[in-house]
Amino acid sequence: MKIAILDDYQNATPGLKCFELLAGHDVKVFNSTTRGLGQLAIRLQPYDALVLIRERTAFSQALLSKLPNLKLISQTGRLAGHVDVAAATALGIAVAEGVGAPAAPAELTWALILAAARKIVPYANNLKDGLWQTASINPALNGLGFVLRGRTLGIWGYGKIGQLVAGYGRAFGMDVLVWGSQASRERALADGYQAAASRAAFFEQAHVLSLHLRLNDATRGIVTAGDLARMRPDALFVNTSRAELVQPEALEQALQQGRPGQAALDVYTSEPLAADSPLLRIPTVLATPHLGYVEQDSYELYFRHAFQNVVDFAHGAPANINNPDYVRQARRSD
Template identity: 40%
Template sequence: MKVRCAVLDDYQNVALCMADWSTITEDVDVRVFNKHFTDENELVNAIGDCEIVVAMRERTPFGATTFSRLPLLKLLVTTGMRNSSIDLAAAAQHGVTVCGTGGVSHSKATVELTWALILGISRHIVLENRAIQTNGSWQTTIGTDIYGKQLGIIGLGKIGTDVARVGKAFGMEVAAWSENLTEERASAAGVRLASSKDELLKTSDYVSIHLVLSERTKGIIGAHDLQLMKPSAYLINTSRAPIVDQAALIDALQNRSIAGAGLDVYEIEPLPESSPFRSLPNVLATPHIGYVTRSTYEVWYSDAVKDIQAYLAGSPVRTLS
């Protein structure tokens, strides 16, 4: 009898063509779900007979209750090597092995999307395109320059550093801040170390967030911080939504205390139809596609297949704990 495997949240219906699943199909019955399960009961009913589950990033949470309701589950594979939506302690308690996948070492996908949002919102690309295609209107907005403006980066890790490099190529002044950022690290990246978070927010024309979500960074940008920003400034978030107080951000956008925001991440995903982020005219919103590229998917799904092979052979690889 074959082992049953569920592949979750394959929105684009591409999982089976991004890797060679034929290497395991003799032993594994692979079942792909394109629809996102927002309800735990629905999820459990769909995958309750599966021993293996492949999860796409943090789209579907696996907490203690979920594990307790999936007694047949033995292997959970997550794309990437970190997933805050999986309770690893609960997985271990219920005898579930959790494995990750590698990434694309050269991938600049999130960096590229960050700049797509900056350029798109500063030049009103979507609005101008819509005007041309719907009613033929010509030059309906006035763009905002990025040359000579200050780009403020919150979190100067690998992605933040690459975003800074592009900003400098565009002729921007680049400053950075995070709680542990040093002068030496900022200088190595060729950017100015802001004296404080407040100073960065007050002086920047574009603020781009590149932090890992943690208890320390959750809500690090709140109502007070947004009030410090220039009325002409834009906030860009391609990291994680809870880093920014979402209610405060909506208020700032509605009241035009900041010029706008480019967003790829949200507290609830897919984004509810009632969310103001879907309708605010000063928001450029994308559906969490920072990592959604062919090269990334090919690595993730190929490694997922290898994780399943290793598990079936009794020697799991890339285990998370």
């Protein structure tokens, strides 16, 4: 099969142990992202199978209809709305799902919390310029960091990642406060954590507030400007889940107004994030380039399953197909 691996910014996949699963196939790894429909269609027209790295490229009906040779989309991790599965099904394209693991994004979340709380990045950067114990040359931003022990960690979404982050908070001596569905709050209570009395109380009480929700129609824009305005002026807002969980521009405006006092972010509405993004010009934002799952063990896990799904499909034994009703027939030749 002719296989394309998309959006491998670091050219990491050829160095993975699991890459050998694709031996004997014609594989092309793309290291750059193309956004235009026409450019994507031209780039991807020759391929029988595409391996997607999470949601880095979206596949609409318009794009899929321009890929007459495409038979399989193999997803690393779970689908998250970036592929029009109904359109793929109608066009006879199989969509295979992979697996994920919560450890890497949970650990990155905690790394961001620690780094932001103690101002590690600005201290380290300024030290290289000869500035000792200086977080900022702006006196208003040159305050002390804070410890986590005794403070309140708010977690919205008590799934696998949220549960790990709650455990880290407990280990650091934080009071863990959970908000989310009734089932999430009940699980949190059973695990010995607190459930917020209300959504308003959740935003008002958290010193550190971290989102761990899936993005879907119900959660898109679920964090509002009103929610953020309730946060403490010394609070830290953390988002390693999806940027679209927050109403457009609400966080930028909230930070400029001082509630919350700072943010640590790993996800953005447009990725890769442009160098002139307003977020990068806000001094109280710690931003990382979507590293939640970008580490060795996660890549080996994600890609081993994605590559195996390609191999199984090529051998006529498709597995883990999200749309089993896809038409298994030759694609049109026009």
